[in-house]
Amino acid sequence: MTRHPLAFAARSAAFALTLAVLAACGSQAQEFGTIAPAQVTVAPVLRKDIARADEFTGRVVAVETVELRPRVGGYIERVDYQEGSPVKKGQVLFTLDDRTYRAEVERAEAELSRARSRAALAASELGRARKLADVRAISTEEFEQRRALTAQTASDVNAAQALLSVARLNLEFTRVRAPIDGLAGRALVTAGNLASPDATVLTTVVSLNPVHVYFEGDEQTLLRHGQQAGDGAARAAGNTVRVALAGDTGYPHVGVLDFMDNQVDPGTGTLRARAVLDNADGRFTPGLFARVQLIGLRPEASLLIDDKAVLTDQDRKYVYVLGPDGTALRKDVALGPMVDGLRVVESGLAAGDQVVVSGVQKIFFQGMPLDTGAQASPADAAPAVAGSP
Numbered sequence: 001m002t003r004h005p006l007a008f009a010a011r012s013a014a015f016a017l018t019l020a021v022l023a024a025c026g027s028q029a030q031e032f033g034t035i036a037p038a039q040v041t042v043a044p045v046l047r048k049d050i051a052r053a054d055e056f057t058g059r060v061v062a063v064e065t066v067e068l069r070p071r072v073g074g075y076i077e078r079v080d081y082q083e084g085s086p087v088k089k090g091q092v093l094f095t096l097d098d099r100t101y102r103a104e105v106e107r108a109e110a111e112l113s114r115a116r117s118r119a120a121l122a123a124s125e126l127g128r129a130r131k132l133a134d135v136r137a138i139s140t141e142e143f144e145q146r147r148a149l150t151a152q153t154a155s156d157v158n159a160a161q162a163l164l165s166v167a168r169l170n171l172e173f174t175r176v177r178a179p180i181d182g183l184a185g186r187a188l189v190t191a192g193n194l195a196s197p198d199a200t201v202l203t204t205v206v207s208l209n210p211v212h213v214y215f216e217g218d219e220q221t222l223l224r225h226g227q228q229a230g231d232g233a234a235r236a237a238g239n240t241v242r243v244a245l246a247g248d249t250g251y252p253h254v255g256v257l258d259f260m261d262n263q264v265d266p267g268t269g270t271l272r273a274r275a276v277l278d279n280a281d282g283r284f285t286p287g288l289f290a291r292v293q294l295i296g297l298r299p300e301a302s303l304l305i306d307d308k309a310v311l312t313d314q315d316r317k318y319v320y321v322l323g324p325d326g327t328a329l330r331k332d333v334a335l336g337p338m339v340d341g342l343r344v345v346e347s348g349l350a351a352g353d354q355v356v357v358s359g360v361q362k363i364f365f366q367g368m369p370l371d372t373g374a375q376a377s378p379a380d381a382a383p384a385v386a387g388s389p
Helices: 005-032 099-134 140-172 219-228
Strands: 041-044 046-050 053-062 065-068 074-079 092-096 175-177 182-184 203-206 211-218 240-244 253-260 270-277 289-295 300-305 311-313 316-322 328-339 342-347 354-358
Touching: 053 328, 099 140, 211 219, 211 289, 240 270, 300 328
Parallel strands: none
Antiparallel strands: 041 354, 046 300, 053 211, 053 289, 065 203, 074 092, 092 175, 182 203, 211 270, 240 253, 240 289, 253 270, 300 342, 311 316, 316 328, 316 354, 328 342
């Protein structure tokens, strides 16, 4: 069969083009198969003795909180304080209608006067009876009756005196006074309303200085602070506590841990603790949320790294370290708080490990070759800000 020269030329050109494309693809595959080392900076894990600072979330609570209730019943006559203002112990806050109680005092005074008159008469008759008994002018039985009557009337005087004291006390209770120095809340019952004794809440009064900050932490952390203090949680009093409110930079307020609970909450696995803070300037208002930093009493050997080296894989934290063959080696880590601008590592690393702190984004997989260049110092990797979040 005779081949057409044009068809033969076309097939030859197509074959040559195919060979050229295959050669180009092989060249590109060879080029992409060589991975350049990632340019990174590494820093050694720093081992240092530090006073550990653990962080918690707490709430400001007044040392004393009183729900003010009247001890006697009656209609509110007037409110004698400005709502939301500071009050002094003994200051009258509410006045009840006291006319009934004044009448009761007058009745008790009259009853006491009558009892004293009867007692005076009985005493006089006993004196005369004693003289008659000396000369045997009256019988012994009559003399004993006079003496018993005198003792009875004396007891009546004491009973009348006690009733008068109760009446005067009830009259005093119509002036409802502040039981503590502090800040009074709004009046929950206003003039004209009936207040029941020991039941109706008139207002609340909270103390302002000092204040408590309650917080809860995992049992291991708080017990560790208690053991540092000498003998478990009960001896943790005295640990330094630093507190910050919303908007504060760092932890500007310093207090002292004065209480740790005697049992762990089985539902949450946490232990309740309390710090006491001075509040002379009135900055702390009961009910505010607060960030709490509990400072350990004794330094502990700790491992520190730059926080920028930490990566997140779902719920796990990890870092890349320089492997023995110059490649990236992933290590999962458990992290602690920030101290002096560096992150405490609880587990996962060893002293001397070279951690990648810069250029982490260039590492795409474990085993990737690394070009470390110059090393960095952990102390230079972050600013020294104690207690930073």
